[in-house]
Amino acid sequence: xxxxxxxxxxxxxxxxxxxxxxxxxxxxxxxxxxxxxxxxxxxxxxxxxxxxxxxxxxxxxxxxxxxxxxxxxxxxxxxxxxxxxxxxxxxxxxxxxxxxxxxxxxxxxxxxxxxxxxxxxxxxxxxxxxxxxx
Numbered sequence: 001x002x003x004x005x006x007x008x009x010x011x012x013x014x015x016x017x018x019x020x021x022x023x024x025x026x027x028x029x030x031x032x033x034x035x036x037x038x039x040x041x042x043x044x045x046x047x048x049x050x051x052x053x054x055x056x057x058x059x060x061x062x063x064x065x066x067x068x069x070x071x072x073x074x075x076x077x078x079x080x081x082x083x084x085x086x087x088x089x090x091x092x093x094x095x096x097x098x099x100x101x102x103x104x105x106x107x108x109x110x111x112x113x114x115x116x117x118x119x120x121x122x123x124x125x126x127x128x129x130x131x132x133x134x
Contacts, residue, residue, distance in 0.1 A: 001013075001132070002131070002132055002133055002134040003132060003133065003134055004041065004042050004133075004134050005077070005080070005081045005084075005085055005133050005134070006037060006040065006048050006050065006077070006080070006081075007042050007043070008043075010132070010133065011061075011062065011063065013132050014061065014129060014132075015062075017125065017128055017129065017132070018058070018060075018125075021121075021125055023057075023058065024058050024119065024121045024122060024125065025057070025058070025119070025121075026054075026057045026058065027054030027057065027058060027059050027113075027116075028113075028116035028117075029054060029109065029112045029113045029116050030054055030055045031052070031053075031054050031055065031070045031071070031106075031109040031110070031112075031113050032051065032052075032053050032054075032055050032066055032068070032069045032070050033051060033052040033053070033069055033070060033071050033072070033073060033109070033110070033113075034049070034050075034051050034065040034066060034069040034071075034072040034073070035048075035049070035050045035051060035052060035072075035073050035074075035075065035080070036048075036049055036072070036073070036074040036075070037049075037050060037075060037076070037077050037080050038074065038075070038076045038077065039076045039077045039078070040077045041077065048063070048077075049063065049064055049065050050062065050063050050064065050065075051063075051064060051065055051066045051069070053066060054113070059122075061084075069105065070105055070106045070109045071103060071104060071105030071106045071107065071109055071110055072103070072104045072105055073101065073102070073103050073104075073110070074101070074102040075092075075095070075100070075101045075102075076095070076100055079091055079092060079095040079100060079101065081133070085126075085129060085130055085133050086130070087126065089114060092114075
């Protein structure tokens with residue numbers, strides 16, 4: 001069954017998938033990133049606050065902001081989906097150049113995370129995330 005990216009159902013399914021696959025080892029880059037996703041096509045609010053945390057080992061994506069992030073990113077929902085689910089860095093680069101992505105904090109952490117090659121195990125998990133995303 002597929003769910004809209006970042007919807008409560010999607011987050012629950014992604015959390016279940018993470019528990020199922022177990023420990024994939026540490027992420028290649030340690031970063032704590034707060035995300036403000038705008039133009040969200042579901043729910044009562046057009047904005048979702050979330051975070052991506054790799055500082056404690058594996059990649060963790062969940063709702064809410066964390067204290068003392070390495071950086072904070074504001075990004076529209078379509079671009080976030082293109083980047084995080086579809087693996088389309090060109091969409092992110094175009095959005096950044098057009099001012100649709102705003103970054104505050106350690107930009108080098110974002111670049112390092114983007115440039116780190118995924119392991120075969122991480123690629124397999126991403127394929128499963130893509131399959132469950134509408």
